[in-house]
Amino acid sequence: MTQLALARALNAGMRRAMEADPKVLLMGEDIGRLGGVFRVTDGLQKDFGEDRVIDTPLAESGIVGTAIGLALRGYRPVCEIQFDGFVFPAFDQIVSQLAKMRLRSLGKVALPVVVRIPCGGGIGAVEHHSESPESYFAHTPGLRVVACANPSDGYWMLQQAIACDDPVIFFEPKRQYWDKGEVDTAPGLSEVEPMSAARVVREGTDLTLVTYGPMVKNALAAAVAAEEDGRSIEVIDLRSLSPLDTEALTDSVRRTGRLVVAHEAPVFGALSAEIAARITEACFYHLEAPVLRVGGFSAPYPPSRLEDHFLPDLDRILDAVDRALAY
Amino acid sequence: MTVDASNGAASAHHESSDSAHEDVRAADRPTRVAEPPELVQLLTPEGDRVDHPDYPLDLAPDEVRSIYRDLVLVRRIDAEANSLQRQGELGIWASLLGQEAAQIGSGRALGAADMAFPTYREHGVAWCRGLPPRKLLELYRGVSHGGWDPAEHNFHLYTIVIGSQALHATGYAMGIQRDGVVGGPNAAAAIAYFGDGASSQGDVNEAFVFASVFNAPVVFFCQNNQWAISEPLERQSRIPLYRRANGFGFPGVRVDGNDVFACLAVTRRALQAARDGQGPSLIEAFTYRMGAHTTSDDPTRYRPDADLEVWKLKDPIERVKAYLARNDLADQEFFDAVEADADELGRQVRADCLDMPDPSPMAMFENVYVEPSALLEEEREQFRTYLASFEDEEAGR
Numbered sequence: 264m265t266q267l268a269l270a271r272a273l274n275a276g277m278r279r280a281m282e283a284d285p286k287v288l289l290m291g292e293d294i295g296r297l298g299g300v301f302r303v304t305d306g307l308q309k310d311f312g313e314d315r316v317i318d319t320p321l322a323e324s325g326i327v328g329t330a331i332g333l334a335l336r337g338y339r340p341v342c343e344i345q346f347d348g349f350v351f352p353a354f355d356q357i358v359s360q361l362a363k364m365r366l367r368s369l370g371k372v373a374l375p376v377v378v379r380i381p382c383g384g385g386i387g388a389v390e391h392h393s394e395s396p397e398s399y400f401a402h403t404p405g406l407r408v409v410a411c412a413n414p415s416d417g418y419w420m421l422q423q424a425i426a427c428d429d430p431v432i433f434f435e436p437k438r439q440y441w442d443k444g445e446v447d448t449a450p451g452l453s454e455v456e457p458m459s460a461a462r463v464v465r466e467g468t469d470l471t472l473v474t475y476g477p478m479v480k481n482a483l484a485a486a487v488a489a490e491e492d493g494r495s496i497e498v499i500d501l502r503s504l505s506p507l508d509t510e511a512l513t514d515s516v517r518r519t520g521r522l523v524v525a526h527e528a529p530v531f532g533a534l535s536a537e538i539a540a541r542i543t544e545a546c547f548y549h550l551e552a553p554v555l556r557v558g559g560f561s562a563p564y565p566p567s568r569l570e571d572h573f574l575p576d577l578d579r580i581l582d583a584v585d586r587a588l589a590y
Numbered sequence: 591m592t593v594d595a596s597n598g599a600a601s602a603h604h605e606s607s608d609s610a611h612e613d614v615r616a617a618d619r620p621t622r623v624a625e626p627p628e629l630v631q632l633l634t635p636e637g638d639r640v641d642h643p644d645y646p647l648d649l650a651p652d653e654v655r656s657i658y659r660d661l662v663l664v665r666r667i668d669a670e671a672n673s674l675q676r677q678g679e680l681g682i683w684a685s686l687l688g689q690e691a692a693q694i695g696s697g698r699a700l701g702a703a704d705m706a707f708p709t710y711r712e713h714g715v716a717w718c719r720g721l722p723p724r725k726l727l728e729l730y731r732g733v734s735h736g737g738w739d740p741a742e743h744n745f746h747l748y749t750i751v752i753g754s755q756a757l758h759a760t761g762y763a764m765g766i767q768r769d770g771v772v773g774g775p776n777a778a779a780a781i782a783y784f785g786d787g788a789s790s791q792g793d794v795n796e797a798f799v800f801a802s803v804f805n806a807p808v809v810f811f812c813q814n815n816q817w818a819i820s821e822p823l824e825r826q827s828r829i830p831l832y833r834r835a836n837g838f839g840f841p842g843v844r845v846d847g848n849d850v851f852a853c854l855a856v857t858r859r860a861l862q863a864a865r866d867g868q869g870p871s872l873i874e875a876f877t878y879r880m881g882a883h884t885t886s887d888d889p890t891r892y893r894p895d896a897d898l899e900v901w902k903l904k905d906p907i908e909r910v911k912a913y914l915a916r917n918d919l920a921d922q923e924f925f926d927a928v929e930a931d932a933d934e935l936g937r938q939v940r941a942d943c944l945d946m947p948d949p950s951p952m953a954m955f956e957n958v959y960v961e962p963s964a965l966l967e968e969e970r971e972q973f974r975t976y977l978a979s980f981e982d983e984e985a986g987r
């Protein structure tokens with residue numbers, strides 16, 4: 264076991280993947296000498312060379328498009344998008360090409376491309392640097408979409424994503440890059456929990472609180488606060504946003520009878536909507552309250568002086584918990 | 591290469607195919623884009639005035655003094671903003687240090703009816719357009735996303751997504767064209783600012799294609815400061831950027847970006863050509879980012895200090911000062927007065943920043959649509975009630 268910050272854990276995960284497989288390449292803006300604007304790839308170009316850790320021209324469509332070509336030639340590119348709001352120039356390559364090549368080739372072509380995206384707000388940044396675009400990708404069949412919420416998952420899920428023969432959109436909660444956590448690097452990749460499985464990160468009996476990525480921390484804090492009021496909240500970290508581990512959710516909700524889903528993205532048309540619909544259908548007779556959602560508002564991400572109001576904090580989660588428990 | 595006004599886009603196409611061969615040969619050589627081959631310069635780093643056959647420039651002493659003053663003032667705004675950021679008053683700041691001449695030169699070339707489309711670093715152009723520096727601070731303080739009316743100063747909002755605004759400028763120019771004013775006394779042009787890094791973006795290249803095909807009255811003004819965060823120019827191009835224009839079918843020129851006279855003259859001419867119906871052109875202002883990319887960046891991780899020392903000798907302001915002094919166009923009293931003005935402006939900028947109120951949380955729900963949607967109204971009301979519950983709590987205590 265070692266203590267690693269999320270950024271260091273992701274770095275260690277990529278290092279291990281690159282050591283294990285010479286076909287693994289890293290691509291992105293400023294990822295070489297600088298080590299990325301968040302230092303996630305720090306030192307990797309020095310150790311693996313410029314052929315494997317590639318500072319690309321400034322063009323996201325170019326990054327993902329050429330990653331597809333490299334994958335066709337047998338490589339496993341891991342693309343870094345510098346900030347969430349800058350993935351959109353690559354949107355066409357991701358949703359029209361990356362996601363569909365398997366189907367178009369009737370299964371003959373695999374595109375093991377990972378697109379890493381630092382996501383979420385709370386860092387006091389200017390616009391386009393604090394977004395949560397996961398729903399666009401989760402809505403696209405053919406893509407796997409995952410979000411890590413702690414250093415251990417950063418380390419392992421990233422390696423699993425790189426090893427996966429499907430394209431993976433990999434979200435990293437940027438405001439937690441320097442939060443530390445335990446990472447057990449001893450096991451082999453096949454021995455750890457698959458990235459496709461959701462995880463109960465705190466057991467409880469009164470209500471299920473589902474979230475992922477940057478909000479897991481807030482959800483856990485909310486559960487602790489609720490416990491002081493005698494409420495037992497079960498917290499689930501989704502980990503995989505698509506495909507969804509629906510079974511883990513239904514198992515929990517059948518026991519607790521109540522569900523709150525939280526994320527930073529605006530709730531309209533978001534993952535929480537999908538979860539609410541599915542759980543309502545699958546657990547209708549177990550539900551004691553409607554599924555409630557907490558998230559961003561139906562407005563563009565605000566200037567940073569207002570972001571604390573936009574982002575669901577402990578109080579807003581507890582407010583939803585209270586409302587769900589009041590039924 | 592010049593594009594004949596009467597033949598417009600067609601002749602541009604024709605000429606581009608000729609020069610394309612040259613460019614292919616050039617690309618075969620591993621060109622490091624170090625020493626600019628055909629740099630337009632009117633004022634040397636030592637402050638000597640030189641002539642260029644294509645860019646005659648006659649400036650009255652008053653105008654030169656006014657240019658000098660602008661250069662000094664925008665550098666002071668920049669320095670003040672940097673220190674405000676260091677003191678936690680701004681979230682981030684993108685410094686224009688070293689790029690004052692490119693921005694003041696091109697900014698002063700703009701006519702009132704011309705429309706500018708900036709990146710996030712165009713504080714000098716903003717100054718020339720009359721935008722109060724306070725508006726820039728608002729954005730970098732996180733109070734708004736800019737919030738100024740682009741039409742008020744014919745200065746569009748800062749664009750952070752690299753390259754997008756090149757297309758907006760092109761579309762705006764297509765609008766000018768459709769208004770039927772090109773070639774007439776009310777002619778106007780658009781100018782798109784972007785960096786060397788941005789030249790790799792699809793949007794910028796698509797803007798070149800649209801502008802060329804439609805012969806749009808737009809000037810592409812690329813400040814090649816040789817760095818895109820940590821990536822040197824070689825990551826974006828193996829030929830000098832201005833030569834890309836040829837391939838798209840319009841003229842390109844490289845100007846000494848630290849020479850305010852040359853930037854003024856070259857931009858004036860390009861804008862006039864656009865207004866006259868001769869279509870787009872690309873100006874590459876060859877300069878150097880003397881500071882960090884932004885206050886979040888640490889350039890010691892990726893670039894040698896020695897480069898900075900070389901570029902300090904080419905400082906855009908020093909050479910104008912030397913020119914003024916050497917030619918007895920200004921005395922110490924003038925320079926002192928400009929310093930005093932700069933000090934006063936610095937104080938003003940600081941006061942404006944510290945006075946700036948935080949926006950109301952309710953502002954989050956405004957300006958999303960012409961009229962708020964029912965959903966947004968509902969969210970707003972819920973949030974208002976939620977916020978009020980804390981006030982009740984406070985009151986109850």
Ligand SMILES: Cc1ncc(C[n+]2csc(CCOP(=O)(O)OP(=O)(O)O)c2C)c(N)n1
Binds near residue numbers: 321345711785
């Ligand atoms: C589409 C997009 N990708 C990435 C970024 C992050 N980013 C901000 S500035 C920058 C470098 C821009 O370099 P350049 O175009 O040369 O302009 P300069 O900053 O040097 O003025 C990058 C990569 C962005 N803002 N937009």
Ligand SMILES: [Mg+2]
Binds near residue numbers: 813
């Ligand atoms: Mg640059």
